[in-house]
Structures are given as C-alpha cells and as structure tokens.
Amino acid sequence: xxxxxxxxxxxxxxxxxxxxxxxxxxxxxxxxxxxxxxxxxxxxxxxxxxxxxxxxxxxxxxxxxxxxxxxxxxxxxxxxxxxxxxxxxxxxxxxxxxxxxxxxxxxxxxxxxxxxxxxxxxxxxxxxxxxxxxxxxxxxxxxxxxxxxxxxxxxxxxxxxxxxxxxxxxxxxxxxxxxxxxxxxxxxxxxxxxxxxxxxxxxxxxxxxxxxxxxxxxxxxxxxxxxxxxxxxxxxxxxxxxxxxxxxxxxxxxxxxxxxxxxxx
Numbered sequence: 001x002x003x004x005x006x007x008x009x010x011x012x013x014x015x016x017x018x019x020x021x022x023x024x025x026x027x028x029x030x031x032x033x034x035x036x037x038x039x040x041x042x043x044x045x046x047x048x049x050x051x052x053x054x055x056x057x058x059x060x061x062x063x064x065x066x067x068x069x070x071x072x073x074x075x076x077x078x079x080x081x082x083x084x085x086x087x088x089x090x091x092x093x094x095x096x097x098x099x100x101x102x103x104x105x106x107x108x109x110x111x112x113x114x115x116x117x118x119x120x121x122x123x124x125x126x127x128x129x130x131x132x133x134x135x136x137x138x139x140x141x142x143x144x145x146x147x148x149x150x151x152x153x154x155x156x157x158x159x160x161x162x163x164x165x166x167x168x169x170x171x172x173x174x175x176x177x178x179x180x181x182x183x184x185x186x187x188x189x190x191x192x193x194x195x196x197x198x199x200x201x202x203x204x205x206x207x208x209x210x211x212x213x214x215x216x217x218x219x220x221x222x223x224x225x226x227x228x229x230x231x232x233x234x235x236x237x238x239x240x241x242x243x244x245x246x247x248x249x250x251x252x253x254x255x256x257x258x259x260x261x262x263x264x265x
Contacts, residue, residue, distance in 0.1 A: 029163070030163070031151070032150050032165045035163055036149055036167070038186070043075065044077060046244075046246070047247045048215070048242070048245060049241075049242075050069075051070055051071075051239070051240045051241040052069045052240060053066060053240060054132060055237075055238075056131060056132040056133065057233060057235075067088065067089070068086070068087045068088040069130070070083075070085040071084050074248045074250070074252075079105075080100075080101050081099070081100045081250065081253045082099050083097070084097040084098075084130070085262055086130060093113075093114035093115040094112060094113075096261070096262045097109070097130075098112075098253050099139055100253070105142050107120060107125065107136070107137070107174075108120060110258075112255075112259065117259075120136065124136055125175060125176050133226040134226055134237070135176065138207075138226075143169070143175070143177070144167070146168060146169045147170045147173075148168035148170070149165060150166050157183060157185075160185040160188070160192055162183040162185050164181065166179060166180075167182065177197060177198065178198065179201070185219075189218070190209065190219045191209055192221075193207065194206070205226055205227060206229070209221035209223070210224075216244040220242055221239075222238065223236065223238050
C-alpha cells in the first residue's frame with residue numbers, strides 16, 4: 001500500500017514538474033512594442049534634476065571642451081519638458097535650451113543665447129547639443145514613438161541580457177535618421193547601447209549607457225558616451241548628481257522663467 005502511495009505521489013510530482021517546465025519554455029519573450037512601452041512608462045517620472053559634466057574631445061585638440069550643465073524636467077503621461085542650462089563656463093546673458101515634447105511627440109521648445117530666444121523647429125533636429133556630438137534629436141528621443149519596431153536578437157552586455165530592438169520612422173516622420181537600433185534590458189527597462197543610422201542607411205554613431213543608478217522607481221545611466229564612426233571626436237556626459245524632485249509647474253519652463261533664471265548669470 002505504501003509503495004503504491006509513494007509511486008502515485010512521485011508520478012504526480014513528475015507531472016507537475018513537466019507542466020511547469022512546459023509553461024516556462026512556452027512563455028513567449030516580450031515583443032518589441034512591449035519592451036519599448038515599458039521603457040517609456042518608467043521614464044514618466046514627475047520631476048527630476050541632474051547636474052552633469054559634458055566633455056567633448058576632438059581629434060588633435062590639446063584640451064577637451066568641458067561644460068557643466070544643470071538639467072531639470074517634468075514628465076507627464078502625454079509629454080515632457082526639459083531645461084538644459086549651461087552653468088560653466090559662464091556665457092554673458094546666459095545659455096539654455098528647452099526641449100518640449102507634446103502629446104503628438106513632435107519637437108518644440110526654444111534656445112536661449114545671450115538674451116536672444118530662438119524657437120526650435122523640426123528643421124533643427126540635426127543641430128548639435130552644446131557643440132557636442134549629441135544632436136537635438138538625440139536629446140528629444142522621439143524615436144521611442146516611431147511606428148515600426150521589431151526585435152533583432154539578443155545579446156549580453158555585462159550581466160544584462162538585452163533584446164536588440166530596431167526602430168524605424170514612418171514616411172512622414174521628421175528625422176535625420178533611417179534607423180535607431182537599441183539594446184534594451186527588459187529587467188531594468190533601460191537602454192544599454194544604441195546605434196544611429198543616417199538617411200543613407202550608414203551607421204553614424206554609437207551611444208553607450210554606463211553606471212546605472214536606481215533613482216526612484218527607474219534605472220538611470222550616470223554616464224553616456226557618444227562616438228561617431230569617423231572617430232574624429234567623442235562626447236561624454238556624466239551625471240554628478242541625479243535626483244527625483246517634486247513635480248514642477250510648466251511655468252518654470254517658460255521664456256520669462258528661463259530669462260530670469262539664466263539671464264542674471
């Protein structure tokens with residue numbers, strides 16, 4: 001009797017194990033849409049403030065171009081507004097940039113330079129960000145909202161297992177790129193690497209994201225490197241202090257507020 005009971009119990013355990021294993025192996029990996037949606041979702045922090053150093057090095061230059069920036073922003077379920085202010089070296093009259101993404105994910109905002117305000121248009125997507133290898137389009141990161149997304153394999157970056165996701169713009173999407181390829185950590189919902197391809201299909205630059213920090217409920221890279229394929233220059237942005245802050249009103253990002261903030265420097 002005991003032998004029959006033991007045998008029945010063993011069979012039941014084996015069956016349960018087989019069912020569990022089958023369920024695990026049949027579980028489908030997340031789709032490209034699901035991966036990108038999670039990245040976008042965790043980025044919707046109510047407010048953040050970052051002090052960062054931007055270092056741009058050109059081939060043959062004896063001294064790198066170093067700037068200290070203050071970055072602060074607000075994100076909502078339908079958009080984001082971010083202010084980038086140059087703290088050092090000081091610019092007479094001040095220097096800042098406001099990037100505004102509305103519900104349609106189209107780029108807007110303005111540049112403030114020595115008291116002069118210039119509205120940002122989609123024709124300015126390819127302009128450099130504070131004279132670096134970063135472009136305004138890179139800062140805006142509108143590629144997360146491009147309509148075509150597909151996975152293209154997996155790769156380990158350090159201890160992170162990443163899914164390679166290719167994002168392509170629609171025919172009428174304003175952009176300087178034809179493809180942005182990202183390496184996404186599903187566990188941390190953050191990109192660890194990205195490649196940008198020009199309109200001719202050629203690779204233009206590679207972006208690396210390093211020293212991930214947990215800030216609030218999301219992972220944030222403290223170091224970002226941008227390396228053009230021509231190897232003529234390199235840009236490194238390093239966050240010195242990164243923090244979540246209370247929600248900021250939209251009035252803090254108006255022309256009047258920025259003029260008052262940076263114009264007095």
